Amino acid sequence: MPDPKRTIAELKELRALTADENGAQRVAWTDTWLKARDWFTTKIADLPVEDHKDAAGNRWITLRGDSEKALILGSHLDSVPNGGWLDGCLGVMSALEVLRGFAEKYNGKPPVTIRLVDWADEEGARFGRSLLGSSAFAGTATIEADRGRTDKDGIRLEDALRRCGVEIDRFPDAQKEQDNAAAYLELHIEQGPVLESMGLPLGVVLGTKGVERHAIAFTGQEAHSGSTPMRSRRDALAAAARLALELRPIAARYPDAVCTMGSVKTYPGIVTAVVGRCETTLDQRDLDVDALAELYRLAREASERFALQERCTVEWSKIWSIEPVPFNLELVDLCEAAILETTGYVHRLPSGPLHDAAEVQRCGIPSVMMFVQSLKGISHNKIEDSKEEHLELAVEALDRLAAKTVDWILSQ
Amino acid sequence: MPDPKRTIAELKELRALTADENGAQRVAWTDTWLKARDWFTTKIADLPVEDHKDAAGNRWITLRGDSEKALILGSHLDSVPNGGWLDGCLGVMSALEVLRGFAEKYNGKPPVTIRLVDWADEEGARFGRSLLGSSAFAGTATIEADRGRTDKDGIRLEDALRRCGVEIDRFPDAQKEQDNAAAYLELHIEQGPVLESMGLPLGVVLGTKGVERHAIAFTGQEAHSGSTPMRSRRDALAAAARLALELRPIAARYPDAVCTMGSVKTYPGIVTAVVGRCETTLDQRDLDVDALAELYRLAREASERFALQERCTVEWSKIWSIEPVPFNLELVDLCEAAILETTGYVHRLPSGPLHDAAEVQRCGIPSVMMFVQSLKGISHNKIEDSKEEHLELAVEALDRLAAKTVDWILSQ
Numbered sequence: 001m002p003d004p005k006r007t008i009a010e011l012k013e014l015r016a017l018t019a020d021e022n023g024a025q026r027v028a029w030t031d032t033w034l035k036a037r038d039w040f041t042t043k044i045a046d047l048p049v050e051d052h053k054d055a056a057g058n059r060w061i062t063l064r065g066d067s068e069k070a071l072i073l074g075s076h077l078d079s080v081p082n083g084g085w086l087d088g089c090l091g092v093m094s095a096l097e098v099l100r101g102f103a104e105k106y107n108g109k110p111p112v113t114i115r116l117v118d119w120a121d122e123e124g125a126r127f128g129r130s131l132l133g134s135s136a137f138a139g140t141a142t143i144e145a146d147r148g149r150t151d152k153d154g155i156r157l158e159d160a161l162r163r164c165g166v167e168i169d170r171f172p173d174a175q176k177e178q179d180n181a182a183a184y185l186e187l188h189i190e191q192g193p194v195l196e197s198m199g200l201p202l203g204v205v206l207g208t209k210g211v212e213r214h215a216i217a218f219t220g221q222e223a224h225s226g227s228t229p230m231r232s233r234r235d236a237l238a239a240a241a242r243l244a245l246e247l248r249p250i251a252a253r254y255p256d257a258v259c260t261m262g263s264v265k266t267y268p269g270i271v272t273a274v275v276g277r278c279e280t281t282l283d284q285r286d287l288d289v290d291a292l293a294e295l296y297r298l299a300r301e302a303s304e305r306f307a308l309q310e311r312c313t314v315e316w317s318k319i320w321s322i323e324p325v326p327f328n329l330e331l332v333d334l335c336e337a338a339i340l341e342t343t344g345y346v347h348r349l350p351s352g353p354l355h356d357a358a359e360v361q362r363c364g365i366p367s368v369m370m371f372v373q374s375l376k377g378i379s380h381n382k383i384e385d386s387k388e389e390h391l392e393l394a395v396e397a398l399d400r401l402a403a404k405t406v407d408w409i410l411s412q
Numbered sequence: 413m414p415d416p417k418r419t420i421a422e423l424k425e426l427r428a429l430t431a432d433e434n435g436a437q438r439v440a441w442t443d444t445w446l447k448a449r450d451w452f453t454t455k456i457a458d459l460p461v462e463d464h465k466d467a468a469g470n471r472w473i474t475l476r477g478d479s480e481k482a483l484i485l486g487s488h489l490d491s492v493p494n495g496g497w498l499d500g501c502l503g504v505m506s507a508l509e510v511l512r513g514f515a516e517k518y519n520g521k522p523p524v525t526i527r528l529v530d531w532a533d534e535e536g537a538r539f540g541r542s543l544l545g546s547s548a549f550a551g552t553a554t555i556e557a558d559r560g561r562t563d564k565d566g567i568r569l570e571d572a573l574r575r576c577g578v579e580i581d582r583f584p585d586a587q588k589e590q591d592n593a594a595a596y597l598e599l600h601i602e603q604g605p606v607l608e609s610m611g612l613p614l615g616v617v618l619g620t621k622g623v624e625r626h627a628i629a630f631t632g633q634e635a636h637s638g639s640t641p642m643r644s645r646r647d648a649l650a651a652a653a654r655l656a657l658e659l660r661p662i663a664a665r666y667p668d669a670v671c672t673m674g675s676v677k678t679y680p681g682i683v684t685a686v687v688g689r690c691e692t693t694l695d696q697r698d699l700d701v702d703a704l705a706e707l708y709r710l711a712r713e714a715s716e717r718f719a720l721q722e723r724c725t726v727e728w729s730k731i732w733s734i735e736p737v738p739f740n741l742e743l744v745d746l747c748e749a750a751i752l753e754t755t756g757y758v759h760r761l762p763s764g765p766l767h768d769a770a771e772v773q774r775c776g777i778p779s780v781m782m783f784v785q786s787l788k789g790i791s792h793n794k795i796e797d798s799k800e801e802h803l804e805l806a807v808e809a810l811d812r813l814a815a816k817t818v819d820w821i822l823s824q
Contacts, residue, residue, distance in 0.1 A: 192638075194641060225695045226765040230663050230664065244653040245653050258638065259642075260637035261687070262685050263683060263687075264681075265678075266676045271674045271731060274672055282683075283683050353638045377639065379636065
């Protein structure tokens, strides 16, 4: 039987080892991250497992079973700078606890192969490229676009990886790890306020939302704040402000949609001038691909309407987009059942943030995630936290889900 | 009789001497500004005038008259970096043309003393302190607050002035120039679109608007753009956007009021985060002191209402304020008459931008300004321009106004 209290104790041990007064510092490809991985080695020393890294630096712990078909559990040990004690490592350490349970229950030889994966560089904190390791696994890596990325000290991604024994040109070899993969499970903190607002410890994740991310710039006419009558102005900020507020009725058309204007820059941006140019960013997310397309269309239309009304012009340029990734519906049902048996209550919710599980599901391996409640919805911050009793329930529920998934794999 | 075409020719000569491909570069206390003043010396060489600089670097050209009572005409030769060919220097060169007319008409001895002043550092472009010279003249200088100001290279205001022979501690001595001052006249480009929109070459300026200038910061809660439902957000940008738009109905309560949000800064200001803090600036202007107070009160009240509704907080901090300065009503009437005689049409308008004339009027010397139409309302830019026929009319009208003002001084 898994011991959830051990998982919590190990997470605290990891925090003591890799956090400073500002929070967790396990940024991928840094010494602190390597130290976390070395620490993890000590945790698996007594287990009957194989341990290797793939061509993208993802780490695989394999407990061979009677069948080569593999149940994969995992997450990532890397963190953002000044991060929390749960994001990522909760999923890795709870997966370890489940694997220990399988090893014990089946005397080292479970009915199917159980694998734990510690993805490399989920956060993309240092080079701005998230899901780096899991995208290599999934075959969606963008090597040429990424090799020349630099960190704030000018170090190239390619060189930082090489220092950790990873050659970016060998990324495609990581796809070999897909062999025999039958299902993927990942436990993660919610990083949002939904479960807390409902008073629920655990939730089933329906998938990761698709994202449309654009830069939107309004151009009007810079003018003197004192000499330019209100009616003569072509105020780029006014057009941007109207769009910022219009995003809310647009998002309200779909129950789980979110639209965020996260950055506004004004030019010349001085107290004595009407804003001549206003540069904004827009991030829109929904789990439904048609809804996401409609959100984008509505925002674009609104921006053009406001630009016209304010006698400004507007330009859109795409920053990035990704399609929604719905998780496997049968695994969603199994996850719901596991949570219900553990807590008596369950809620289905989409994930706004991206996760490695989305890359795994995208390459055709049935996947699902479970969320545990985050306090105040805060993550990527040293105050990130969850109640310990909820973390314990999460490890229990993940163990139940893993058992159900093994049966499901065997029934295929 | 004054020769308006000579004024235009001299302005073009000054432009050729002190502008580069980006516009005028006569920034106060720089070599180019000193070069402009040296050039001006050549223009007065044949006139029967005294020429000296006061303790604040303002330059006074004095044509002694039968009476010690003095009519002062002036403006400033300094410009912003990359400025236009008219802002400031039009007023100085047209004053010179008027002074030449008096010297000629009265054989060097007009009925009252005629003085031309070239104010030092009207723009405040280098150290962020406008009206520097005229405030010393008026006795409203803020020496301790200003001496330590630095330019972008770290040079202190105090040291830049000393290099030009001006000791900031001697500023109070400049008030001696107030002696016998009976009236002050200043011609300036409008720097706004009002006269152009009405098809009028010239306007009478009623005064300079008072200004309330504040920094307004909204604080909500930074949150993940993907995981935070719309209804859970405390979006500081939403509160700021509502205020930006509310400024327009607020300003609309008074015919000449202007309210401008010129700068918006978002924190953390990234595409993936709801804005946790939004820092804005607000500039409000009106010629009526009660209206200005009400504009401020309404904006403050609106900001507090929006903050409450968006579950944010709001802080206000004053950047700067100045009371409205209405010009002398008798001189306003004389100016109107002079324009009517010159063009047949006139319009009374307040000045949104501040001018040296406001400092002169504030210290009790009857003052008025005349505006000439600006094309597209643009100034502080190399494309700043006015029609040459309008500039000629302006010099004529200023000459008429000066003659009327001499009579008015003699009648006091």
